[in-house]
Amino acid sequence: MTPSRAVRQHVTEERIVEAALALIHDEPMGSFTLAKLAKRLRISAPTIYSHVPNKQYIIERVRSRVVAEIDCSAFERLPWDEALAEWARSYANAFVKHPETIPLLTTNPVQAPELVRQYEIIATALQEAGWPPHEIVAVFTVVESFVMGSVLDLVAPVQMVQPADGEEYPVLRSLVGEADTLRAQHTFELGIESMIDGLRARLVRVAVRPI
Amino acid sequence: MTPSRAVRQHVTEERIVEAALALIHDEPMGSFTLAKLAKRLRISAPTIYSHVPNKQYIIERVRSRVVAEIDCSAFERLPWDEALAEWARSYANAFVKHPETIPLLTTNPVQAPELVRQYEIIATALQEAGWPPHEIVAVFTVVESFVMGSVLDLVAPVQMVQPADGEEYPVLRSLVGEADTLRAQHTFELGIESMIDGLRARLVRVAVRPI
DNA sequence: ACCTGAACACCGTTCAAGT
DNA sequence: ACCTGAACACCGTTCAAGT
Numbered sequence: 001m002t003p004s005r006a007v008r009q010h011v012t013e014e015r016i017v018e019a020a021l022a023l024i025h026d027e028p029m030g031s032f033t034l035a036k037l038a039k040r041l042r043i044s045a046p047t048i049y050s051h052v053p054n055k056q057y058i059i060e061r062v063r064s065r066v067v068a069e070i071d072c073s074a075f076e077r078l079p080w081d082e083a084l085a086e087w088a089r090s091y092a093n094a095f096v097k098h099p100e101t102i103p104l105l106t107t108n109p110v111q112a113p114e115l116v117r118q119y120e121i122i123a124t125a126l127q128e129a130g131w132p133p134h135e136i137v138a139v140f141t142v143v144e145s146f147v148m149g150s151v152l153d154l155v156a157p158v159q160m161v162q163p164a165d166g167e168e169y170p171v172l173r174s175l176v177g178e179a180d181t182l183r184a185q186h187t188f189e190l191g192i193e194s195m196i197d198g199l200r201a202r203l204v205r206v207a208v209r210p211i
Numbered sequence: 212m213t214p215s216r217a218v219r220q221h222v223t224e225e226r227i228v229e230a231a232l233a234l235i236h237d238e239p240m241g242s243f244t245l246a247k248l249a250k251r252l253r254i255s256a257p258t259i260y261s262h263v264p265n266k267q268y269i270i271e272r273v274r275s276r277v278v279a280e281i282d283c284s285a286f287e288r289l290p291w292d293e294a295l296a297e298w299a300r301s302y303a304n305a306f307v308k309h310p311e312t313i314p315l316l317t318t319n320p321v322q323a324p325e326l327v328r329q330y331e332i333i334a335t336a337l338q339e340a341g342w343p344p345h346e347i348v349a350v351f352t353v354v355e356s357f358v359m360g361s362v363l364d365l366v367a368p369v370q371m372v373q374p375a376d377g378e379e380y381p382v383l384r385s386l387v388g389e390a391d392t393l394r395a396q397h398t399f400e401l402g403i404e405s406m407i408d409g410l411r412a413r414l415v416r417v418a419v420r421p422i
Numbered sequence: 423a424c425c426t427g428a429a430c431a432c433c434g435t436t437c438a439a440g441t
Numbered sequence: 442a443c444c445t446g447a448a449c450a451c452c453g454t455t456c457a458a459g460t
């Protein structure tokens with residue numbers, strides 16, 4: 001569709017957000033700058049302001065893009081517990097695919113309407129599963145919290161369990177293997193399975209008779 | 212000990228970190244500045260650099276203060292599951308007491324040696340409880356992830372489940388009560404109980420014979 | 423209508439100069 | 442040794458001026 005030779009295209013909000021996502025992805029964490037964004041778009045920094053109100057707005061649009069990748073269709077075809085686990089995996093995956101956005105996203109308040117739309121679907125499914133109304137928001141909130149915390153942990157340049165000293169923390173030292181992504185994924189799985197398992201047990205205790 | 216009249220005291224790293232904690236607490240989120248810190252200490256901004264290498268270092272020391280409040284003594288007197296829940300509560304509480312520090316802490320990598328010291332204690336307790344070695348780090352990591360995610364959620368100026376439109380999201384709308392701290396605390400409790408419950412069930416399946 | 427350069431008020435940080 | 446003012450390279454943002 002676009003000619004192979006680079007042609008100066010119209011600058012639009014769309015293209016700004018796209019370039020922002022690319023820039024955040026390329027550059028090291030926390031160095032997302034309007035000056036760099038402008039250079040990438042081949043315009044001057046002030047020009048950005050003729051298409052977009054400010055930097056916060058751009059960040060919010062980037063967040064929307066990431067959140068839009070979260071898939072909650074599992075609730076249409078699976079029981080609530082399996083669907084919740086699938087949703088959690090999709091949620092984590094969306095952020096892990098854009099790890100550089102996470103610091104930005106935790107600093108700025110969340111307001112993505114895409115997510116609220118999903119809450120409605122999930123709430124309905126949980127209600128139909130027999131969860132008492134006053135616990136429904138709590139149930140998907142705790143799953144979401146675990147996902148966000150895991151994502152933070154996943155992208156953190158942690159090294160936290162690698163003390164330099166030879167003698168200290170013998171137990172810990174003997175347990176820590178390679179801190180690769182595979183281990184992180186295994187940890188996430190252990191967590192989400194346990195949490196859903198606990199929730200399943202709770203529902204048995206607190207369930208209102210299913211409709 | 213100190214005279215009641217304000218006497219210009221020696222500027223030390225200690226006092227800088229203390230002032231930083233106070234400043235972060237007073238000022239709105241994300242406006243922690245060396246200029247403001249200097250003014251509060253009644254010195255010029257460059258003077259800070261004769262006591263401390265840079266801003267990151269100050270932030271790291273502030274984090275250490277917060278982390279130092281986390282109490283893992285429960286492992287000395289309670290079974291692993293109850294102790295893990297107590298630790299999680301103490302962990303969350305330390306950060307909730309300084310909510311303004313959370314954005315700073317998630318942006319910067321974690322390197323608090325205070326926490327690693329606790330990992331060693333926890334790992335030992337989990338080992339004695341019969342957890343297989345290759346799952347021990349995962350177990351306290353998932354709890355930690357849930358805590359961090361919850362804390363983010365707790366301090367976020369969320370409003371996320373309050374759509375303006377009158378007709379949209381009927382189920383969700385009917386479930387959302389007042390978004391007060393009490394509800395957040397209840398949510399955290401539901402989460403930590405469920406997670407620990409799931410972990411307890413898992414241990415039954417995977418336990419090596421206890422020593 | 424869209425874009426620009428110059429300018430503003432701020433950052434964190436360096437450094438020569440003062441005591 | 443400790444502290445300072447001036448300066449540097451950067452921010453995000455505004456605005457009058459150009460096309």
